[in-house]
Amino acid sequence: MRKLLPLLLPLALGACGLTPLYSGSTAGPVAATLAGVEVAPIQGKSGWLVANALRDRLAAVGSGPTRYRLTVTLDDQIVGLGVRADDAVSRERRTLRARYQLVDAVQGTVLVDATAGSDAGIDVVGSEYATIAAESSALERLSDTVADQIVARLALYARRTQQPAR
Template identity: 65%
Template sequence: MKRTAAALILASLALSGCGLRPLYSGGSKGAVAQSLGQVEIAPIPGKAGWLVRNAIADRLGTVSQSGAVYRLEVELDDQITGFGVRRDDSVTRERRSLRARYRLVEADKGTVVLDATAGSDAGIDIVSSEYATIAAENTALENLSQVIADQIVTRLALYAQRTKDAPPAGKP
């Protein structure tokens, strides 16, 4: 029992010195959350754009457009590719791919401070019911939009963390 307790204490001491810090320390009042709240999301065309924009906005907790320090510009590429072909040339499976190229721009200067991509794929079974196939394609798009939004917001949070910790210009 004493060995287990001693091992736990040593492990907790070792982990406390590893340098890991919570990304969202301070909760909604923390520096990263405050930075994310100052991002305006530019309109994204299409159904996929509407879904991605809403998912990002839900995660960012954005402020009013007039108080935005940054503008997020997103371009989407949504494709459905058929594969798994039968002898009669009918497709049995599809892959829906959603790719995003996004840029974080300083609103007042127009300077691009972050330029990156995000993407994800989903497999869809083609069944005899056309309605079921269309429903599966729409569900895949909704799920992919959530994944893309998570990837974008995570990258924005890492950027906010990195710039928060950077020393002011001219200081070591």
């Protein structure tokens, strides 16, 4: 019986009702929706990084006619946290928040209006160059994280609203 149990486990998992989000590959409803999203330009360096990360993730699914426009507004802040005895900041927190809207390109209606965000801690060291490099590196990681959150939310929207391709 113990030898048979591992063989029966996949059958039990299939009956749980879970299905892959991207089922159907590029012909599935999620991929078809994401392939039709155009990312509007986003202001600033953080905007450039987030827009490129979004385009990379959306292009990985495929391409298709533009049916949706994604507009993103970013709030990028660096706040000093730790202070040494000489009143110099020793630790910073960089926060990147995004408010994004998925808009139907034909009708102009807002389909998704949500936020995403992440933050990172940065050690402030004696070298100004090293601190600037750490801040820049943190921004790159935060941009990737925010883009992942946005694409995941759009995929969930597509899964809930689109009919499977037949």
